Amino acid sequence: MKRYLLTPGPVTIPPEIALKxxxxxxxxxxxxxxxxxxxxxxxxxxxxxTENEVYVLAASGTGAMEMAVANLLSTGDKIxxxxxxxxxxxxxxxxxxxxxxxxxxxxxxGKTIKPVEVERALKxxxxxxxxxxxxxxxxxxxxxDIKAIGGIVSKTNAVLVVDAISGLVGxxxxxxxxxxxxxxSASQKGFMxxxxxxxxxxxxxxxxxxxASKIPKFYFDIKKYKKFYAVGETPFTPxxxxxxxxxESVRLIEERGLKNxxxxxxxxxxxxxxxxxxxxLELFSEVPCEIVTSASVPVDIGVKIVKTLRxxxxxxxxxxxxxxxxxxxRFAHLGCTGKADLLAGFTCLEMVLIxxxxxxxxxxxxxxVEEILLRT
Ligand SMILES: Cc1ncc(COP(=O)(O)O)c(C=O)c1O
Numbered sequence: 001m002k003r004y005l006l007t008p009g010p011v012t013i014p015p016e017i018a019l020k021x022x023x024x025x026x027x028x029x030x031x032x033x034x035x036x037x038x039x040x041x042x043x044x045x046x047x048x049x050t051e052n053e054v055y056v057l058a059a060s061g062t063g064a065m066e067m068a069v070a071n072l073l074s075t076g077d078k079i080x081x082x083x084x085x086x087x088x089x090x091x092x093x094x095x096x097x098x099x100x101x102x103x104x105x106x107x108x109x110g111k112t113i114k115p116v117e118v119e120r121a122l123k124x125x126x127x128x129x130x131x132x133x134x135x136x137x138x139x140x141x142x143x144x145d146i147k148a149i150g151g152i153v154s155k156t157n158a159v160l161v162v163d164a165i166s167g168l169v170g171x172x173x174x175x176x177x178x179x180x181x182x183x184x185s186a187s188q189k190g191f192m193x194x195x196x197x198x199x200x201x202x203x204x205x206x207x208x209x210x211x212a213s214k215i216p217k218f219y220f221d222i223k224k225y226k227k228f229y230a231v232g233e234t235p236f237t238p239x240x241x242x243x244x245x246x247x248e249s250v251r252l253i254e255e256r257g258l259k260n261x262x263x264x265x266x267x268x269x270x271x272x273x274x275x276x277x278x279x280x281l282e283l284f285s286e287v288p289c290e291i292v293t294s295a296s297v298p299v300d301i302g303v304k305i306v307k308t309l310r311x312x313x314x315x316x317x318x319x320x321x322x323x324x325x326x327x328x329x330r331f332a333h334l335g336c337t338g339k340a341d342l343l344a345g346f347t348c349l350e351m352v353l354i355x356x357x358x359x360x361x362x363x364x365x366x367x368x369v370e371e372i373l374l375r376t
Contacts, residue, residue: 001312004344005335006341007317010065011332012192012337014336015250016109016248016252018245020244020247022230023236025244028240033243037232037243041054041058041197043250043251043254047253047258048199049174049177050175052178054199056198057199057200057225058196058197059236060186060188060195060351061163061165061186061198064186064200065163066094068182071210071215071222072182072206072256073098074213075100078102078129079102080104080125080130080131081102081106081132082105082118082144083104083113083133084135084140085138085140086103086109086111087165092170109139109323111132112143114284115148115149118131123224128158130209133146133163134162135168135173136166136254136289139320139322140285141285142289143171143285145287146241150179151179153181161184162182162183163184164191165184167289168189169190169253169258170190170290171265175203183200186198190261192335193249197243204273265291265334266312268342269289269333271368271372272333274368275365275366275369279346279349279358280294281296283296284324292333293332295331297326302325305349312352315344315345317330317345331345350364350366
C-alpha cells in the first residue's frame with residue numbers, strides 16, 4: 001500500500017534527496033568533504049537568514065536543544081522559559097537537569113506566548129541569562145511571534161534562544177532581522193531529510209555566554225564545532241549519507257526560494273484549516289502555524305482515528321502528545337507535501353470519521369480543499 005506521511009516530522013523524503021542518500025560515502029578529512037561542507041554552510045546561512053555560522057551536528061533536534069543549554073549557561077543561572085506545549089516544556093526539563101533556575105512565562109497548551117508576559121518576566125528578573133522559547137510548537141500547532149519577542153529581549157542583557165526545529169523553512173523566520181541570538185533546527189522537517197542532523201547558530205551576544213559557561217561538556221561543546229568549521233570539517237565523524245543529502249536539500253530550498261516555500265505552506269495550511277472545519281472539527285490552536293494544523297476530535301475515537309487512517313489507508317497523521325493524547329489530531333503540510341496529498345489525506349480522514357460514527361456528508365473535506373485551491 002502506498003504510504004502518505006502527513007506527520008509534522010519525519011516528513012516524506014523527495015526522490016532527489018533520497019537518491020543522494022544512496023550514493024557511496026567518502027572520507028570526511030578530505031578536500032572533497034570540505035567542498036561539500038562549505039556549500040552546505042553557505043546554504044544554511046540562507047535558510048536561517050543569518051550572517052553567522054550554522055553548525056551541523058549528528059543528533060536529533062533535542063541534541064541541539066541540549067547544546068543550546070549546556071553551552072550558554074552555568075549551573076545556578078536563571079533563565080525564562082516561554083512554553084506553549086510539549087517542546088517548549090522540554091527547554092525547562094533540560095535546563096533543570098543542569099541545575100538552572102527556570103522562571104516561567106508559559107501559557108496553556110493551545111495558546112500562543114504573550115510577548116508582554118516575556119517582557120514582564122524580564123523586568124521582574126533582570127538577572128536572567130536567557131529566554132528560551134519555540135517558534136512553531138509542533139505539539140499544539142501554535143505559532144509564536146518571535147519577531148515581537150526578539151524586539152523585547154534584544155533591549156535587555158538576556159539572549160533569545162529559539163527552537164525552530166519544525167518551523168524553519170516552512171514558515172517565515174528571520175534570525176538576524178528578528179534579533180534572535182541562538183536558533184536550532186533539525187533535518188527531519190522542512191529540510192525533508194531523514195532524522196539524524198541538528199543545526200545551531202549563535203550571534204556575538206550568545207557567544208559571550210559561551211565564553212562564560214562552566215557546564216562540563218564534550219561531544220556537544222560548540223567551541224569544537226566552531227574550530228573545525230573554519231577548515232570545512234566537523235569535530236567528529238559526520239553522518240556522511242545525511243551530509244550528502246543535506247547539500248541537495250539546501251540546493252532545492254535555494255532553487256525554490258524561501259518566499260515561495262513559505263507561500264506554498266501558507267496555502268496548504270489555509271486549505272487544511274478549511275477542511276478541518278468542513279469536517280466539523282474545531283481548530284485547537286489560538287494562532288495556527290503554517291506547517292501543521294491541529295484540531296480537537298471526540299475523545300472516544302481520538303486514538304482510533306490516527307490508527308485506522310494509517311492501517312486502512314496508509315495515511316499517517318499525528319495524534320496528541322501528553323495530556324492531549326486522543327483529544328487532538330495533527331495534520332502536517334510542510335516539506336514536499338503537495339495539493340494532491342492534501343486531497344488524498346482529507347478524503348481518507350473523512351471516510352475514517354464516517355466509519356467511526358461521525359455524522360458528516362460525504363465529500364465535504366475535499367470540497368473545502370478544492371474551494372481554497374481553485375481560488376489561488
Ligand atoms: C518544535 C520541536 N522541538 C523539538 C523537537 C524534538 O526534536 P527531536 O525529536 O528531533 O529530538 C521537535 C520534534 O518533533 C519539535 O517539533
